[in-house]
Amino acid sequence: MGLEQNSVGDFPEVAETAFVHGTATLIGHVVVQERVFIGPNAVLRADEPSPDGTVKPVVICEDANVQDCVVVHALAGTRVSIGRDSSVAHSVVIHGPCQIGSNCFVGFNSVVFKATLGDGVVVMHQSLVESVTVPPGLYVPSMTPVRGEADIGCLTPASPDMIAFAREVSRTNVLLARTSLER
Numbered sequence: 001m002g003l004e005q006n007s008v009g010d011f012p013e014v015a016e017t018a019f020v021h022g023t024a025t026l027i028g029h030v031v032v033q034e035r036v037f038i039g040p041n042a043v044l045r046a047d048e049p050s051p052d053g054t055v056k057p058v059v060i061c062e063d064a065n066v067q068d069c070v071v072v073h074a075l076a077g078t079r080v081s082i083g084r085d086s087s088v089a090h091s092v093v094i095h096g097p098c099q100i101g102s103n104c105f106v107g108f109n110s111v112v113f114k115a116t117l118g119d120g121v122v123v124m125h126q127s128l129v130e131s132v133t134v135p136p137g138l139y140v141p142s143m144t145p146v147r148g149e150a151d152i153g154c155l156t157p158a159s160p161d162m163i164a165f166a167r168e169v170s171r172t173n174v175l176l177a178r179t180s181l182e183r
Contacts, residue, residue: 001038002026006047010055018060019177029057037065037177039090043072050077061086061102065173070094083119087169101136105166122158122166 001020003012006028014020018036029046032038044066046058056079058072064086066072072088074080074096082088083102091109094100099116106112107125115129118136123129128145132152139158140146146155158166 004028006049006055008049008053008055010046012044017177017181019180021180029055031057031059033060033062033064035063035174035177036060037067037173037180039066039068039070041068042066042070045071045073046080048074048076056096058096063170063174064088065170065177067092067173072096074098085167085170087166087173089125089169103163103166103170105162105169107142120158120163120166122162 001022002025004027005011010029012026012030014032015034017034018032020038021040023040024038024042027045027047030044044058046055049055058074058080060082061084063084064082066088067090069091070088072080072094078097080096080098082100085102086100086104088106089108092106093111095113098112101117101119103120104117106123110123110127112129114131116133120137121134123140124142126143127140130147137157138155
């Protein structure tokens with residue numbers, strides 16, 4: 001794995017029970033908490049200093065997973081947080097400022113930019129969530145742009161099947177982190 005210092009001297013912090021794939025890159029003020037899985041070719045960057053010279057963190061909370069080819073980056077002076085038990089699927093871009101709540105799922109090739117996802121939000125594949133706050137428990141269908149209140153008003157609650165799917169993805173990746181560390 002590539003763990004690199006940023007220009008102000010911050011170095012990634014990775015919990016002992018977290019798994020970071022050898023091809024993943026973590027730069028700067030990145031905090032990876034317990035039982036997290038970081039997949040192949042993922043890039044997590046907390047490297048842009050604010051005018052006061054500090055870098056806000058990118059935090060991946062307990063039992064979350066950041067899958068293959070995901071890019072997580074924060075603009076200068078902003079932070080990114082991915083909540084407990086949340087899944088960020090293959091090739092997603094999370095660009096801060098962003099806050100992803102607990103028990104969320106963000107599907108393949110989606111983009112989340114300058115946005116907040118409440119707990120339990122399910123964003124399916126190839127969607128765009130930009131400059132909005134999505135209330136807890138809502139479902140964003142595949143290929144859906146969500147850019148304002150009118151778009152949020154069209155969203156429905158995540159179904160029990162979608163919630164179960166998101167939980168299963170999270171559980172699978174916690175197990176993957178554990179078994180990968182045992183090798």
